[in-house]
Amino acid sequence: MKVLVAVKRVIDYNVKIRVKADNTDVDLTNVKMAMNPFCEIAVEEAVRLKEKGVATEIVVVSIGPKEAQEQLRTALALGADRAILVETADKVDSLGVAKILAKVVADEQPGLVIMGKQSIDSDNNQTGQMLGALTGMPQGTFASEVAVDGEKVSVTREIDGGLQTVALNLPAIVTTDLRLNEPRYASLPNIMKAKKKPLDVKTPADLGVDVASKVKTLKVEAPAARSAGIKVGSVDELVEKLKNEAKVI
Amino acid sequence: MGILVVADHNNASLLGATANTVTAAQKIGGEITVLVAGSNCADAAAEAAKLNGVSKVLVADNAAYEHLLAENVSLLVAELGKDFTHVLAPATSNGKNILPRVAALLDVAQISEIIAVESADTFKRPIYAGNAIATIQSEDAIKVITVRATGFDAAAADGSASIEALASVQDAGKSAFVGAELAKSDRPELTAAKVIISGGRGMGNGENFELLNKVADKLGAAVGASRAAVDAGFVPNDMQVGQTGKIVAPELYIAVGISGAIQHLAGMKDSKVIVAINKDEEAPIFQVADYGLVADLFSALPELEGKL
Ligand SMILES: Cc1cc2nc3c(=O)[nH]c(=O)nc-3n(C[C@H](O)[C@H](O)[C@H](O)COP(=O)(O)OP(=O)(O)OC[C@H]3O[C@@H](n4cnc5c(N)ncnc54)[C@H](O)[C@@H]3O)c2cc1C
Ligand SMILES: Nc1ncnc2c1ncn2[C@@H]1O[C@H](COP(=O)(O)O)[C@@H](O)[C@H]1O
Numbered sequence: 001m002k003v004l005v006a007v008k009r010v011i012d013y014n015v016k017i018r019v020k021a022d023n024t025d026v027d028l029t030n031v032k033m034a035m036n037p038f039c040e041i042a043v044e045e046a047v048r049l050k051e052k053g054v055a056t057e058i059v060v061v062s063i064g065p066k067e068a069q070e071q072l073r074t075a076l077a078l079g080a081d082r083a084i085l086v087e088t089a090d091k092v093d094s095l096g097v098a099k100i101l102a103k104v105v106a107d108e109q110p111g112l113v114i115m116g117k118q119s120i121d122s123d124n125n126q127t128g129q130m131l132g133a134l135t136g137m138p139q140g141t142f143a144s145e146v147a148v149d150g151e152k153v154s155v156t157r158e159i160d161g162g163l164q165t166v167a168l169n170l171p172a173i174v175t176t177d178l179r180l181n182e183p184r185y186a187s188l189p190n191i192m193k194a195k196k197k198p199l200d201v202k203t204p205a206d207l208g209v210d211v212a213s214k215v216k217t218l219k220v221e222a223p224a225a226r227s228a229g230i231k232v233g234s235v236d237e238l239v240e241k242l243k244n245e246a247k248v249i
Numbered sequence: 250m251g252i253l254v255v256a257d258h259n260n261a262s263l264l265g266a267t268a269n270t271v272t273a274a275q276k277i278g279g280e281i282t283v284l285v286a287g288s289n290c291a292d293a294a295a296e297a298a299k300l301n302g303v304s305k306v307l308v309a310d311n312a313a314y315e316h317l318l319a320e321n322v323s324l325l326v327a328e329l330g331k332d333f334t335h336v337l338a339p340a341t342s343n344g345k346n347i348l349p350r351v352a353a354l355l356d357v358a359q360i361s362e363i364i365a366v367e368s369a370d371t372f373k374r375p376i377y378a379g380n381a382i383a384t385i386q387s388e389d390a391i392k393v394i395t396v397r398a399t400g401f402d403a404a405a406a407d408g409s410a411s412i413e414a415l416a417s418v419q420d421a422g423k424s425a426f427v428g429a430e431l432a433k434s435d436r437p438e439l440t441a442a443k444v445i446i447s448g449g450r451g452m453g454n455g456e457n458f459e460l461l462n463k464v465a466d467k468l469g470a471a472v473g474a475s476r477a478a479v480d481a482g483f484v485p486n487d488m489q490v491g492q493t494g495k496i497v498a499p500e501l502y503i504a505v506g507i508s509g510a511i512q513h514l515a516g517m518k519d520s521k522v523i524v525a526i527n528k529d530e531e532a533p534i535f536q537v538a539d540y541g542l543v544a545d546l547f548s549a550l551p552e553l554e555g556k557l
Binding site: 011013017026095098117118122123124131132136139142144154158162163165169172177179213214215218221226228229234235236238246248 | 259264316318319320323341342343345346347348349350351352353354356357358359360361362371375376377378379380381382383384385386387388389421423424425426427428429430431432440444468476479480485486487492493495500501511512518521522523524530535536537538539540541542543544549552553556557
């Protein structure tokens with residue numbers, strides 16, 4: 001079974017972002033970029049499926065600037081077999097990404113698509129579900145366990161009240177949650193080997209997809225800051241303040 | 250025309266966030282219809298009919314909708330959605346699962362987790378774990394939106410909308426519910442609680458959460474956790490507060506043995522009063538805490554319990 005994994009280049013999760021002075025966007029100049037953490041979990045899951053003999057080939061795809069090749073090379077070093085970059089300098093929204101991925105799915109015919117549940121920059125949590133709608137595939141979102149069994153995949157999902165398990169007909173889409181696995185690090189020899197693995201570059205136009213968005217950002221602001229609080233010296237003082245000053249207990 | 254609100258519920262009752270979503274719909278303006286798609290869901294529908302501002306409740310009662318499988322419910326919502334200007338759902342795990350599928354079926358963008366309505370086409374939403382707030386405008390003919398409950402008050406339950414049964418059954422036939430392991434607790438639900446006490450890696454293990462439970466019992470509080478505490482297996486996943494867990498904004502949030510990573514802050518920094526108990530006085534959680542106590546939690550928690 002072929003597994004397709006979508007990976008996004010985003011700001012490193014450790015970076016504290018700043019809003020630009022003109023309020024048009026956040027400032028990403030000279031900021032460390034990385035693979036979206038949920039996409040790392042997606043790559044890891046695909047690699048484990050290959051190690052188990054369930055997956056035969058892992059194709060990773062990213063939509064973004066030329067530099068997204070770095071994240072694709074990382075995925076190749078982690079065990080993916082080949083990569084596709086759909087290169088565009090434009091900001092593509094989740095619907096646009098899903099439309100591009102739907103074309104890639106039509107070309108590649110994967111048995112399973114694994115994606116992150118959420119990008120940590122846009123915090124959208126949309127693309128996997130949208131790809132499901134566009135391809136007609138069922139979806140196992142927020143997955144903490146994935147088991148392929150013949151023509152079906154069983155997905156345990158992290159939901160508000162606990163856990164839910166669904167059975168999906170293949171081909172299907174899985175979006176990863178934090179507990180699905182703990183991603184490995186790429187070894188130096190594998191990083192070297194990854195440089196020789198195939199990486200195809202296309203454009204949205206090559207795929208015949210119009211990625212123009214109907215949603216525009218008018219303004220980006222810093223959130224309201226909390227005013228600095230105080231340190232209390234004892235549990236007694238804490239209880240007294242909560243009762244008499246904050247009046248919350 | 251008007252606004253369609255997709256209710257989240259468990260057939261027997263409505264999930265609280267649905268009432269906050271109705272308030273967001275009121276701010277957009279227009280006639281509000283609530284869809285309750287479920288199985289034997291008359292009780293949930295009756296609750297929806299009471300929400301202030303709702304004029305009609307559509308009930309799709311069929312086995313295909315029992316577990317709100319996205320493949321089935323999205324087909325129904327997309328079919329209905331064509332006749333509305335806005336389709337809203339709470340940003341609960343069901344809303345997040347279903348609504349993007351609806352948006353793609355309607356060939357429009359989705360606007361996730363709005364926290365404010367500026368006008369019928371302009372909304373505010375947090376990005377980058379809440380470290381920036383974006384104001385966005387949509388030119389799509391149908392605006393498909395999930396609503397963050399902490400951004401809106403719950404609509405009152407003093408209305409009386411009409412209830413109408415829908416005949417349409419949409420079964421994609423590609424997915425099936427197998428089972429669920431739902432947490433049982435006598436404590437309030439995290440997203441509805443007025444007081445929350447959360448534990449982090451500093452709790453050391455799952456048994457030590459009993460120390461938090463005892464304080465929670467005194468305060469009528471819900472108990473939450475950081476990702477590290479969930480990953481370590483101390484407590485179940487549904488207790489995680491943060492960017493990628495639950496978003497809460499109680500009157501009082503007490504963070505115990507939690508360092509205050511931005512991903513955790515993203516889920517609780519809109520709480521009215523924040524208390525931090527941590528033995529490291531440099532812990533970043535103190536930068537957002539109204540009251541910080543530098544102490545070992547193993548002595549502070551029993552003392553706190555005793556003094557409440
Ligand atoms: C993609 C992604 C998504 C994430 N989503 C979330 C999320 O939704 N929610 C979330 O919480 N995190 C999330 N995280 C993880 C986040 O970055 C932090 O790793 C996590 O919040 C740390 O948890 P912690 O504060 O419990 O642990 P630590 O950072 O290890 O802090 C433990 C704290 O306990 C204190 N302590 C230890 N012993 C004691 C004692 N005896 N008495 C008092 N204090 C003590 C220590 O001083 C320390 O400050 C996410 C990370 C990523 C990459
Ligand atoms: N530009 C992109 N390129 C590749 N995959 C993407 C892109 N944007 C989103 N995705 C995938 O969709 C997931 C969810 O993203 P989002 O819906 O934007 O929160 C990510 O974790 C990726 O797997």
